[in-house]
Amino acid sequence: MQIDVFIPCFIDQFYPETAESFVNLLEKVGCDVKYNPKQTCCGQPAFNSGYWNEARTVATKFLDDFELANVVVAPSASCTGFIRNYYHKLFEDDEELLRKTNKTRKKVFEFTDFLVNHLKVTELGATFNHKVTFHDSCAGLREYGIKEEPRKLLSMVKGLELIEMEALETCCGFGGTFAAKFHNISTAMTEQKVEHALKTGAEYIVSTEASCLMNMDAYIKKQKLPIKTIHLVDVLASRG
Structure with a gap:
């Protein structure tokens, strides 16, 4: 194709x-x-x-x-x-x-x-030996309508343990220009999202949205927190 x-x-x-x-x-x-x-x-x-x-x-x-x-x-x-x-x-x-x-x-x-x-593919031969939690972006859930698809792909990754966070459907606080126009509200939302991720004991927050990941990663690095962010694509491309 x-x-x-x-x-x-x-x-x-x-x-x-x-x-x-x-x-x-x-x-x-x-x-x-x-x-x-x-x-x-x-x-x-x-x-x-x-x-x-x-x-x-x-x-x-x-x-x-x-x-x-x-x-x-x-x-x-x-x-x-x-x-x-x-x-x-x-x-x-x-x-x-x-x-x-x-x-x-x-x-x-x-x-x-x-x-x-569409391709009916879930196995990509990936290996990712880490505990992860998944962030559902607002756009993924509400605009496009994906939820199970990323999880099906993660379930086939060797060595990966997916631990769902509480309030997993809440926003990370990015929202495009929302993060710039309403900085204090956005930061509070990001803090809450990252805290929920930390409670799972996961080493990584995975998402399909680079913008969400960039937003959370900035907060994580500023606060020097023990968790990282990674795009789902990069997990699926991992071999170790």
Whole structure:
């Protein structure tokens, strides 16, 4: 199967090794991976901040960049959920772009959904000898609708012990510009989330969202806490 990959801004700028692992995993399960170097952003940051005109410009570019793709997969439910659920709001007054949107929405997938539900793959030969807890991102749960898919993949990782935290469906406090506009509230939410993770005795917090992980990791490092963060993709690519 030939697929195009979309690499979200956070991963492109801060976690390029995760992008490499993402591509390697897709190739491992037999995908013919194509990367369009012209790709940029899905437009979500501008949209969430109320800059809809700017969001339309970026979203239009995304539609153009992936117009010829058969399938588009990204290691983020936030980006894919935004494309699926909000692009039609941006282009509801433009018949041509709305047509492109409706076509594109059907071929955009989050990584774990694509693996588990479409390729029917859960075993990737990974080994990760650590105790972990899983953070369900708001976008993953509420925008895209994944919950069991990441856990099915983690359950097949050799040496990994998954320990669920309490209040596991609560936000980590990031929320894009929310963390900047409401810093004190965001920090309190992050503190609560990390404390719940620490109580499990886990060595790592795993998630499908690089932005959530970056937010929690900043708090963890500032407080010098005995836990780390890691993207699910990097766990699945691990061999020890």
